Each structure stands twice: as structure tokens, then as C-alpha cells.
Amino acid sequence: MPATPHHLPVELQRLLPAELLSVCEAQHQGRGARLFVAGRQPEYMYYVIQGEVVLERTGRQGETVILQRTRQGFIGEASLQSERYHCDASALVPSDTVRLPVRQLRAAIESDPLFASRWIGMLNREVRRLRLQCERLSLHRVQDRLVHLLETEGREGRLTLDAGLKSIAAELGVSHEALYRCVAGMEKQGLLRRDAGSLCLTDRR
Amino acid sequence: MPATPHHLPVELQRLLPAELLSVCEAQHQGRGARLFVAGRQPEYMYYVIQGEVVLERTGRQGETVILQRTRQGFIGEASLQSERYHCDASALVPSDTVRLPVRQLRAAIESDPLFASRWIGMLNREVRRLRLQCERLSLHRVQDRLVHLLETEGREGRLTLDAGLKSIAAELGVSHEALYRCVAGMEKQGLLRRDAGSLCLTDRR
DNA sequence: CGTACTTTTGAATCGCATCAAATCTGGTGG
DNA sequence: CCACCAGATTTGATGCGATTCAAAAGTACG
Numbered sequence: 074m075p076a077t078p079h080h081l082p083v084e085l086q087r088l089l090p091a092e093l094l095s096v097c098e099a100q101h102q103g104r105g106a107r108l109f110v111a112g113r114q115p116e117y118m119y120y121v122i123q124g125e126v127v128l129e130r131t132g133r134q135g136e137t138v139i140l141q142r143t144r145q146g147f148i149g150e151a152s153l154q155s156e157r158y159h160c161d162a163s164a165l166v167p168s169d170t171v172r173l174p175v176r177q178l179r180a181a182i183e184s185d186p187l188f189a190s191r192w193i194g195m196l197n198r199e200v201r202r203l204r205l206q207c208e209r210l211s212l213h214r215v216q217d218r219l220v221h222l223l224e225t226e227g228r229e230g231r232l233t234l235d236a237g238l239k240s241i242a243a244e245l246g247v248s249h250e251a252l253y254r255c256v257a258g259m260e261k262q263g264l265l266r267r268d269a270g271s272l273c274l275t276d277r278r
Numbered sequence: 279m280p281a282t283p284h285h286l287p288v289e290l291q292r293l294l295p296a297e298l299l300s301v302c303e304a305q306h307q308g309r310g311a312r313l314f315v316a317g318r319q320p321e322y323m324y325y326v327i328q329g330e331v332v333l334e335r336t337g338r339q340g341e342t343v344i345l346q347r348t349r350q351g352f353i354g355e356a357s358l359q360s361e362r363y364h365c366d367a368s369a370l371v372p373s374d375t376v377r378l379p380v381r382q383l384r385a386a387i388e389s390d391p392l393f394a395s396r397w398i399g400m401l402n403r404e405v406r407r408l409r410l411q412c413e414r415l416s417l418h419r420v421q422d423r424l425v426h427l428l429e430t431e432g433r434e435g436r437l438t439l440d441a442g443l444k445s446i447a448a449e450l451g452v453s454h455e456a457l458y459r460c461v462a463g464m465e466k467q468g469l470l471r472r473d474a475g476s477l478c479l480t481d482r483r
Numbered sequence: 484c485g486t487a488c489t490t491t492t493g494a495a496t497c498g499c500a501t502c503a504a505a506t507c508t509g510g511t512g513g
Numbered sequence: 514c515c516a517c518c519a520g521a522t523t524t525g526a527t528g529c530g531a532t533t534c535a536a537a538a539g540t541a542c543g
Contacts, residue, residue: 140409140412186390193359207408210451237520237522239522420530458490
């Protein structure tokens with residue numbers, strides 16, 4: 074069923090032209106649900122309203138690598154002009170999403186220059202976010218990566234946890250044991266506070 | 279001086295509309311030359327024809343983190359709509375570049391839908407490339423990262439080296455000593471060949 | 484020829500992955 | 514409500530691989 078525009082997030086309402094807003098379809102994804110799988114032809118573009126959806130790829134040793142982790146925003150937007158998906162998307166926790174037909178999205182970009190500019194702006198933000206993640210992953214110590222995450226993705230050093238520390242560990246590219254130890258150690262040193270569902274850096278420099 | 283269009287790379291000629299091609303300016307950057315620095319207002323968009331230009335940021339301990347490494351293509355394209363650069367760009371080796379005015383680039387995107395689509399395609403490729411780099415950096419062993427680099431950025435497992443192994447080490451996020459040892463070890467095991475200026479995986483599986 | 488940089492090897496140390504196991508948690512069905 | 518289960522969290526012990534510091538040898542360039 075089509076979602077009425079005023080149910081959609083403000084960001085989406087500002088980004089999309091009216092003819093696309095009207096064909097958005099709200100969906101709910103259960104825990105572990107697959108939005109799409111690698112190799113399939115892209116038919117819909119997905120936007121995460123609430124929850125946590127990851128783009129992942131299976132390495133050659135069978136390990137799962139998380140390529141993107143979205144709690145709010147588009148997932149797999151790079152597949153707009155692709156013939157097929159390059160990775161899988163699945164919901165880590167029950168999530169609310171919106172999907173819109175790729176075909177109409179492409180048409181809107183080609184016919185609406187202002188929308189195209191806004192879409193480019195969204196891609197530019199994504200590129201910068203990915204560069205930040207590369208910077209983060211090039212840090213060697215778990216603590217450095219965690220602090221970097223809190224400083225760049227959190228607000229005022231505070232980051233809300235929707236799916237537990239284990240999924241954060243995967244995003245940081247470290248074992249969950251190492252992250253648990255790191256968090257415990259930083260709490261003991263008073264560098265970090267841990268409220269229910271969020272991590273927060275204390276301001277000591 | 280404006281570069282005559284037929285001196286520009288084919289990729290650029292196919293991407294840019296005529297009015298932008300005519301305002302491209304060819305430039306040569308000496309080794310270590312700064313194309314732009316963080317904080318400044320973007321005035322030109324740069325394209326690397328030949329050589330090696332890096333986007334880098336200085337971490338809080340003063341270490342240099344390479345965010346992008348371009349031997350061919352745009353550098354800092356995410357700053358198209360930004361008020362200021364978020365990082366520095368400098369030439370690692372003497373490089374040929376093209377610059378075009380950001381203002382006219384923005385105007386072209388808003389007035390030429392097909393060009394906007396092509397620009398989006400370029401950004402999509404960049405997003406995918408960055409996701410690959412994140413995947414690579416989340417590997418733990420140096421050898422895994424090097425193999426991943428050769429398989430994804432090389433052609434048939436062969437990668438041409440323009441600026442020595444040390445800059446590769448920085449891109450892989452490892453110390454240069456570790457990379458030298460890794461290369462030597464893999465050569466000894468017959469997993470890798472090292473011609474003048476290129477690394478090549480041998481096909482043993 | 485000297486200077487700056489890359490490449491190379493060595494040795495010591497550190498941090499994390501890994502394996503193991505115990506505890507805690509939320510959710511399920513009896 | 515309680516027993517139970519799957520998954521998350523937590524702590525411990527061990528080993529590996531990379532960082533780091535150090536130093537020497539090779540190389541390009543003015």
C-alpha cells in the first residue's frame with residue numbers, strides 16, 4: 074500500500090519530488106529479513122526509517138563483512154544504475170523501511186534537474202561518510218576506532234545503540250570480545266559512560 | 279591556458295558536456311604540490327590524468343591518513359556542494375591534472391539532466407570503490423589485504439605501482455615494514471611475482 | 484658526492500584474535 | 514508462571530601477527 078507522504082521522514086520529503094513520494098511503499102522488515110541479495114536485478118531502492126539494515130558480503134572464508142550499516146537513510150543507493158546488486162541487504166533488527174521503484178527514480182533524475190542535484194548531494198554525503206569509515210578502519214587500536222566512531226557518528230560524543238555492542242564491533246572490524254573489553258576498560262578509566270542503549274564520551278582530554 | 283578537448287582523457291570527454299570541456303585547464307603538479315587544503319572554499323574541481331594524487335587528513339596524533347588515492351579520476355568530488363574542503367589534496371609524484379570551475383560544474387549539473395545522470399554514475403562507482411576499501415580494511419592480516427587489493431583494483435591480479443610500496447602500505451593501513459615483509463614472504467612462497475613496477479598474483483589456488 | 488627517501492632486515496613488545504567457558508537476557512512454549 | 518533455549522554479554526588464557534624502534538643498504542636527484 075502506498076504510504077501517505079506525511080508518514081514519511083522529513084529528509085525523504087525534502088529530497089524526493091511529489092511524483093516519487095506518491096509511489097513510495099512503506100514496509101516492515103522482521104529481524105533477519107532480506108531486502109535484496111547479490112546478483113539480483115535492482116527493482117526497488119530502499120530507505121530505512123527506523124531499525125537497522127546492513128549491506129553485507131560474504132568473504133571467501135565465509136566470514137560476513139558489513140559494508141554499510143544504516144539506521145536512517147538509503148541502503149544500496151549505489152545500485153541505482155547497476156544491472157545487479159553487488160551485495161546482500163538484511164535487517165539486523167525489526168525495521169521500518171520505504172521502497173520506491175528504481176525505474177521511476179531513474180526517470181525522475183533525468184527529468185528533474187533540481188532533484189538530481191539533491192540526489193548528488195546525498196551521494197556526496199555518503200562518499201564523505203565512507204571516507205570517514207576508511208579513516209576509522211585504518212586506526213590500529215580498538216579504543217581509537219571506538220572514539221573515532223563516537224566523535225564522527227555520534228552527537229556530542231553520544232551514540233545510541235539499537236542493536237547491541239556486537240553489531241558495533243562488526244562495523245569497527247574488531248572481535249566482539251575486544252570491544253567489550255575496550256568499553257569496560259574505558260568505563261573504569263572514566264573515559265566513557267554507558268547509559269541504557271547509548272555510549273557517551275566524557276569530556277576529559 | 280584552456281586545454282584543447284582532444285588532449286583530455288576519453289573518460290572526461292564522455293562525461294562532461296562541451297561547455298565544461300572548453301573551460302578545463304590542464305595543470306602539472308610537482309611532487310608534493312598541494313592542490314587544495316582543508317578549510318578552504320572549493321573553487322576548482324580536480325581530475326587526475328596521470329601521476330598520483332592523494333586526499334589526506336591529519337589525525338589528532340599528527341599521523342597522516344590517506345582517504346583517497348587517485349591515479350586517474352576526480353579527486354575531492356564530494357566537495358562539489360560543500361562550503362569548504364574537508365581534507366588536503368597533494369601530489370605524491372609529479373602529476374598531470376585538469377581543473378574545472380566548481381561554479382560552472384554546478385550550473386551544468388542543474389541545467390543538463392543527462393550530464394547529471396552521468397555524474398551520479400561516477401559517484402555511484404566511487405561509493406562502490408569505497409565500500410570495497412572498507413571491506414579490505416576490515417581484513418586483519420596484511421596478506422589478506424594485499425590480495426584483496428590486487429584482486430579488486432588490479433587487472434587479472436596485476437597492479438601497477440607508480441609510487442612504490444610505501445604508498446601502498448599507507449593505503450592498506452599497515453606499516454611499510456609489514457608490507458615489505460609480506461611481499462617478500464609471498465614471493466618466497468611463489469604466491470606473488472614482482473616485476474619492475476608491478477605486483478602480480480600467481481594463479482595458484 | 485651528498486642528501487633525502489625508499490627498501491630491507493632484525494629484535495622486542497603489544498594488542499588483538501581466538502578458543503573456551505560462564506553468566507545474563509529476552510522470548511517461547513508447556 | 515516456570516523451564517528452556519538462542520543469542521548477547523562477560524571474563525580468562527594463549528598465541529600470532531603487526532607495530533615499533535633501530536639500523537643498514539640501496540637509489541634517485543641536484
